[in-house]
Amino acid sequence: MKITSKLLLLFSILLMSCSTSKNNTYLVGTYTENKSQGINIIDFNEASKVISLQKVVNEIENPSFVITNKAKTIVVAVEETASTIGGKVTSFSYDSKSSTFKKINSQFTLGDHPCTVAFSSNEKFVLVGNYSGGNLSVFPIDATGKLSEANQTITFQGKSSNAQRQEKPHVHCIVFHPTDNKIAVADLGRDAIDVIPFDEKAPLFLIENKIISTKVPAGSGPRHLIFNSKGNRLYATFELTNEVAIFDYSDDKLQLLKTLSLTKIPTQNGSAAEVRLSDDEQFLYASVRGNDNQLVVIQLNDGKNAKVIQSISTGTSPRNFIISNNQKSILVANQFSNSIIVFDRNKKTGLLTPTSSESELTINQPVYFYPF
Template sequence: MKQKITFLTIIFLLTFNLFAQSNYVFLGSYNRDKSAEAIQVYQLDTLSGKLVKFASVKNVVNPSYLTVSPNGKFVYACTDTKTPNAGSISSFEFDPAAKSLTFLNSQRSGGENPVYVAVHKSGKWIANANYTEGSVSVFPILENGKIDSIAQNFQYMEGSTNKERQTRSHVHSSVFSPQFDYLFLPDLGADKIRCYAFDENQKKPLVETKNPFTKTDLEAGPRHFAFHPNQKFSYCIEEMAGQISVYQYENGVLNKIQRIAAHPDKIKEGFESSDIHISPDGKFLYATNRGRENNIAIFSIDENGLLKNIGYQSTLGKHPRIFAIDENGKFLIASNVLTGNVIVFRRDSKTGLLKKVGKEIKMENVSCVQIKKI
């Protein structure tokens, strides 16, 4: 009997290991050097928070922002970012079994300085935001993960009131709605959150709506955008004003219900607020502040969607551009561009507070971090 139990235990462990998923951390950078590892992949130890080097790719310039396909097989990156008269979107195949990340192809981004790319839940479309020329582009994705020719590109010209930073449109992100039936485009230059309906079955999926944009406060500089898991609320981080605007959301329409400072009250200027994410349980919101304060602002979220600040956590580096939260909400990982370091924080699910764990990773000019369970 004892031998039978031992045999069954071994079979169970082998089966568990065969189908067990791992959390992979994808890092992009402003590498500016094709000989450098432009994208690095790490495996996240979900007990200790330790990051272990897994794969990397070279011969790519400035992959400033990354996203991973729903099935985890492909990585899409904004490449040739901050490169004059250039800008591209590139695809890579990720093979955990072979520990490899392989370049597939790239397409011109449809505008200079691509800064954000999002993938549709079907895995058949990507949408990217081009900052300098203020535009959005949509591309079909082929079955092999390669990016097909551009399907649509919309460019915008109007700016807003700040004569130094808002002389024209600067689209800073492209975010799908929870049902993936709308695409939202925070436009830092125009103080607008633009919106299109998205019909995945059409060759040109972006469709104009009765509410093509939502105006933000003047000189707000809307940057990144996040939806609550309950799909009733959305949140926009405003880079220039250092504020977070809270919206009720329904069928592509945003109605503002709150605006709250992302920075401590003592900070009156020099705002460079950056990224924004919500914990999977919907109880806490996190936002990064660069500039004078290099920290993560932490907010509790009430049932009515309103925010209450509960503290700040230093990112232990300078210029935290992008951060990510794993699917289980256990870890938050921040990337600091100017100090070139990546910090793993364990997240307290009850208090929302963060505590550094593991050893920091060094990557020159690290600009983006994404986490995917595969």
């Protein structure tokens, strides 16, 4: 009887563990059309592939990009808007026991249309990139989630060859290096990727006089970035030419190793968007909007021998997407289809296959996922 009881207890624990691991929760950034819309909180069941809407944090305008602190107690979102003093960055507290959000405060970003946001490693600063403003602002944030006014703003200068899209700087992405005290910033307007060191103990977080700027091919339009876990590779989407670029990163320098076309027809006014890396770092995924509306799968090999192995249709305007915790699914946010859809992912081959229409959720203009 004792052995049986122990076995039953162990079986129950295993069942609970498996059940918990099947659920992925995400914050979904959106564009809004009324006050009832905002940040969506969704659950994704890895076994059934069903997506369910849990909550909407409303009365926030265009919360396109949203993040949390490590403890998941503070949520920060940009409000992708414009004014005489820029868009906004807004913070919320989250109580997991009651599953409730409470707005803390907002600050103006000092640049129009903020479209990227990140916590510093020690979570004492929030960094915001302003697309139309062409600048980068740093906001001190305290342990309760209260944002102070920006104490540092770096304004970039320059333009590039595409007169319609690159008439001035357009900051589009901020990522932290996994081991070094540096950030990488993609500037679509200047055709530049800037590596900026930081000092978390200094009054000003970013060390502006030590920026190292790497120019990419004219007219490329770098949009989104991701480092590998070692930090010696950087992957970027080139929005305007519908390409993915692979860079070597060493000694504070970026060296372009290879570019791969994401579409069959070359273009100078493309719409490549997000880039993601599988956990085993063998496969890279990129989304393309516009006329193509697809996800592209890249087998990385050693980088120099990377190749496209699949293109698969999505909904209209696939902006952001995310790979599930078990690496067996990809959720895609289709902005103009107002939908989130799911693809099955083969972990060994990296290839994708569509799931049933039951694995679809209607959300107004979803554009970003963040694990919650």
